[in-house]
Amino acid sequence: xxxxxxxxxxxxxxxxxxxxxxxxxxxxxxxxxxxxxxxxxxxxxxxxxxxxxxxxxxxxxxxxxxxxxxxxxxxxxxxxxxxxxxxxxxxxxxxxxxxxxxxxxxxxxxxxxxxxxxxxxxxxxxxxxxxxxxxxxxxxxxxxxxxxxxxxxxxxxxxxxxxxxxxxxxxxxxxxxxxxxxxxxxxxxxxxxxxxxxxxxxxxxxxxxxxxxxxxxxxxxxxxxxxxxxxxxxxxxxxxxxxxxxxxxxxxxxxxxxxxxxxxxxxxxxxxxxxxxxxxxxxxxxxxxxxxxxxxxxxxxxxxxxxxxxxxxxxxxxxxxxxxxxxxxxxxxx
Numbered sequence: 001x002x003x004x005x006x007x008x009x010x011x012x013x014x015x016x017x018x019x020x021x022x023x024x025x026x027x028x029x030x031x032x033x034x035x036x037x038x039x040x041x042x043x044x045x046x047x048x049x050x051x052x053x054x055x056x057x058x059x060x061x062x063x064x065x066x067x068x069x070x071x072x073x074x075x076x077x078x079x080x081x082x083x084x085x086x087x088x089x090x091x092x093x094x095x096x097x098x099x100x101x102x103x104x105x106x107x108x109x110x111x112x113x114x115x116x117x118x119x120x121x122x123x124x125x126x127x128x129x130x131x132x133x134x135x136x137x138x139x140x141x142x143x144x145x146x147x148x149x150x151x152x153x154x155x156x157x158x159x160x161x162x163x164x165x166x167x168x169x170x171x172x173x174x175x176x177x178x179x180x181x182x183x184x185x186x187x188x189x190x191x192x193x194x195x196x197x198x199x200x201x202x203x204x205x206x207x208x209x210x211x212x213x214x215x216x217x218x219x220x221x222x223x224x225x226x227x228x229x230x231x232x233x234x235x236x237x238x239x240x241x242x243x244x245x246x247x248x249x250x251x252x253x254x255x256x257x258x259x260x261x262x263x264x265x266x267x268x269x270x271x272x273x274x275x276x277x278x279x280x281x282x283x284x285x286x287x288x289x290x291x292x293x294x295x296x297x298x299x300x301x302x303x304x305x306x307x308x309x310x311x312x313x314x315x316x317x318x319x320x321x322x323x324x325x326x327x328x329x330x331x332x333x334x
Contacts, residue, residue, distance in 0.1 A: 010214025040316030044325025244287030
């Protein structure tokens, strides 16, 4: 039995607009990204005392350019952008999702909006807290509409201060997650690219391992609903994942059961179905661990905490950890 390995990258991988049509430059860029992932994994496999995985058995579906192009087309056609200023508008789903992402991330780090905004009046303080929560009492809706943007902006500043990541970096990531979750054409385009690579790998191998990073972990989860029944995924690996955020889980495919999303079906069944890696400093993966947040996740998901030396969100660092690379090597060798 042979196993193929599919790497699923995250956001921000596209070339500049002027270079996307240069196929040689695109090919070189993709090859460089793939080598970076393989370098990290190779280091981790050595530390885990596992043999290397041949590059011929590795697929790297690159959706960075088409993802960026789809966003550009969406905006050019008059589609709404996920600006926090638009979050209260009834037709601004992406903006509302981004707002929830900001507030949920900040809440994980202890964000207290009334304190951050310096509101001492008890009535206003209660309204601020309600605005930052999932629901607002009817008597506070008027206050909430006024306070919505200041609360979200304060949460963003709080996140940047606590994580050390610049506000613009956080916003760009949240924008792309919101676009992916809320604009069907963008989501479909990304999934089609990755699905094709998995089916190509399946033509050569009996089963596949999915190793995903950042936004790519959401793509990987969605992919299970898209794959034919005869495609067997032997192991799912997620690193630096936003899958723990409630607003992300609400928008996963398929819909969650019993209030929680389920663990995807792994074949053949093994002791470890899903390895999730996070660095506590990684702002993308602030909602962790994932085990308690998925139906049957406590037994099916192995959450691994790591400390990434170069960057809390670095995929090469994640894969160089033997506790993450080891299960990949074990699954690849059967």
